Amino acid sequence: MEIQVQLKALAEKIHQLKNKIGTEESTKHAFVLPFINILGYDTFNPTEVVPEFTADIGLKKGEKVDYAIFENNEPILIIECKNWRENLSIHNSQLLRYFHVTKTRFALLTNGIQYQFFTDLDEKNKMDEKPFLEFDITNVKENVINEIAKFHKSNFDVNNIVNNASSLKYTKEIKKLIQEEITSPTNDFIRLFASKVYSGRLTEKVVEEFKELVQKGFNQLISEKVNDRLNAALNKEAEKQLDDKIEVQEEDNKIITTEEELEGYRIVVAILRRIIPIQRIVYRDTQSYFGILLDDNNRKPLCRLHLNGNKKYIGLFDKKKNETRQALSSIDDIYQFEKELLETVGFYEVENQV
Known part of the structure; x- marks a missing residue:
């Protein structure tokens, strides 16, 4: 609104x-x-x-x-x-x-x-x-x-x-x-409730005793209502989180990492391990592409392999992290882009030094 x-x-x-x-x-x-x-x-x-x-x-x-x-x-x-x-x-x-x-x-x-x-x-x-x-x-x-x-x-x-x-x-x-009645109940208000639950004569002493009971009853009722609302809200949030978790799991289940993608990853590791430890080269598979990252950081993509379609590509990144796709006739063609992959690592290493 x-x-x-x-x-x-x-x-x-x-x-x-x-x-x-x-x-x-x-x-x-x-x-x-x-x-x-x-x-x-x-x-x-x-x-x-x-x-x-x-x-x-x-x-x-x-x-x-x-x-x-x-x-x-x-x-x-x-x-x-x-x-x-x-x-x-x-x-x-x-x-x-x-x-x-x-x-x-x-x-x-x-x-x-x-x-x-x-x-x-x-x-x-x-x-x-x-x-x-x-x-x-x-x-x-x-x-x-x-x-x-x-x-x-x-x-x-x-x-x-x-x-x-x-x-x-x-x-x-x-x-x-x-x-006002909840905070400081009047005699008429107290008598209204006391007469419904007390069968004896409502003397001043009885009314005075019921004053505390009426206040306590209202306060407990309000507290219970508030707790019910809170519990309902918490349960709703828990259900939402469970639904979100299930949805994420279902999305993950749709992702199938192929042997060809793993082979491509191994080729990239073979190229880059000469200048960085292999532990820093991590892959994340998605439904759209197979990503290879530096330090498992989404902001440091090394390349992306697009191998699930009829045509296969490798996505290479420049200084500004713009992706350029190059066609692959076979997975071994990744070796042709050794220079570009090494340069990409160099971009991030310079960033770390600045």
Whole structure:
């Protein structure tokens, strides 16, 4: 997904630059405008991205929101920006006022790192107090990236986003409540479970005893779920490695080293053993060719024998390791290329001395 790559690049940029950014304006230019670009909007087109958009409130004139994104001459998203060091929670009311006097259904409050998207689920034309989508751009989860992508110019659909916003908002709130109950369960929460497993009267003492049990039960359940996921992932990786190993073995089984190839190898050894130890001359057979290497190093090919086709060749290498094929009428023709083979060894020996 291209947007995922772009968001990751922006996150890396933020890590590198944020300590050098000292003002709200710098935050806008370094962090927020690139994000708007990622959403597919042209920040240099004043009919698409309007800076300092006027949002007059009653008798109070000259009120401006930092950016407004337009589609068909109507604002579809207003954006209020703060310095990246600022806490966003104290600025909701300002954006709420701007939202009320514009025709947009969406508002974004951001400091370039934290992003909060709002709409009007609770009361039409009045911005909700809580965002339906909230994230830290330096640590964006995959499911959140999918939600961000819905605001991309190519995907933007008001009804689709609003309908999904309700689910996002209440799911987030439910997750928050569950987390709070797991960390510090309320009496109502404890009684909900205790009443299912305890037949006696739920006195305060019993409820207090069940508090630890409920916490322990949830923590164990979460640990088991995590372990199950890890084990499943490990088993999947083990199966993949086994499949890869089998595949490699099957590939190896397709390679048949012929007596003619071994004879060619022995001829090359006979030529080169005069200047290098025979232990340094190693062959590796492949489906395409029979390779002979110096020091068993793929980066030091001495020659390649192509003997499996109707026509037979020896592949010789120059200084730049470019292969040139020469025809062989018989395996003994390899002796004709003694000079070239010795020169190839010389290339690598010079490399080692440099």
